[in-house]
Amino acid sequence: MRSIYNDFVSPEEKGEIGEDIIYRDLARIKGRKAFLPNCYIPKHNGGTTEIDLIFLHESGVYVIESKNYSGWIFGDEEQEYWTQCLQSVGGIAAKKQFYNPLWQNEIHIYALMELLQDDTFPYYSYIVFGDNCELKNIRLTSGNHHVTYYEYLLQDISGNAQQMGRCLSNEKMDELYSLLVKFTDASAEQKARHIEEVRAKHYPIIQPDGTWTCPQCGGRLVPRVARQGSGAGKTFWGCSNYPKCHFIYNE
Numbered sequence: 001m002r003s004i005y006n007d008f009v010s011p012e013e014k015g016e017i018g019e020d021i022i023y024r025d026l027a028r029i030k031g032r033k034a035f036l037p038n039c040y041i042p043k044h045n046g047g048t049t050e051i052d053l054i055f056l057h058e059s060g061v062y063v064i065e066s067k068n069y070s071g072w073i074f075g076d077e078e079q080e081y082w083t084q085c086l087q088s089v090g091g092i093a094a095k096k097q098f099y100n101p102l103w104q105n106e107i108h109i110y111a112l113m114e115l116l117q118d119d120t121f122p123y124y125s126y127i128v129f130g131d132n133c134e135l136k137n138i139r140l141t142s143g144n145h146h147v148t149y150y151e152y153l154l155q156d157i158s159g160n161a162q163q164m165g166r167c168l169s170n171e172k173m174d175e176l177y178s179l180l181v182k183f184t185d186a187s188a189e190q191k192a193r194h195i196e197e198v199r200a201k202h203y204p205i206i207q208p209d210g211t212w213t214c215p216q217c218g219g220r221l222v223p224r225v226a227r228q229g230s231g232a233g234k235t236f237w238g239c240s241n242y243p244k245c246h247f248i249y250n251e
């Protein structure tokens with residue numbers, strides 16, 4: 001339990017350090033602006049989605065996802081999971097997978113658009129990585145996302161703002177701010193509930209009749225045997241809706 005919990009908490013904590021750097025830099029951008037950190041935006045199918053930072057600027061709404069990771073980062077727009085490669089002391093690379101941050105930010109923006117019901121201004125997706133990681137061959141295909149390092153964020157957003165010009169009136173900015181501020185600074189209780197929701201998605205749901213169902217799609221869980229990889233031959237639980245649903249559970 002503990003290790004799964006850690007997987008979700010420590011990047012957030014690390015993220016906070018990165019967010020301080022982001023505020024400091026974005027405060028230098030010319031024009032009217034406001035910060036809305038840690039927004040918990042309701043999703044239409046229930047639950048919430050957490051946006052690290054909404055940067056309201058006269059040039060539009062910047063939805064910023066901060067990843068203060070180290071190591072080498074591999075991935076592209078179509079891959080569900082990206083890989084973080086850490087060089088260990090013994091020279092053996094440790095690999096970790098994390099959900100495609102572009103898809104993650106698309107979920108954020110979608111929830112925000114649903115909430116605001118307003119497309120009279122642009123929304124921008126920014127994924128910002130820590131300076132102590134190296135992005136390797138990250139391929140962006142749709143042109144909908146900006147992927148950069150903390151170091152270049154100021155430059156990147158300034159350039160975008162200059163190119164787009166003014167897209168939000170003072171009145172509109174005030175309106176958006178007062179609406180969104182209600183979703184920021186979530187209480188510890190709300191934060192805990194959000195972490196619990198995320199964690200719950202990784203455990204089977206035990207039905208009253210003792211069968212297990214998938215926490216992500218509601219499908220039946222069935223025992224399967226791993227064919228390849230280091231776990232070849234081992235049994236795990238897979239979703240009966242595979243390949244539509246990729247949920248797996250190792251006891």
Ligand SMILES: [Zn+2]
Pocket residue numbers: 214215216217218219239240241245246247
């Ligand atoms: Zn499933």
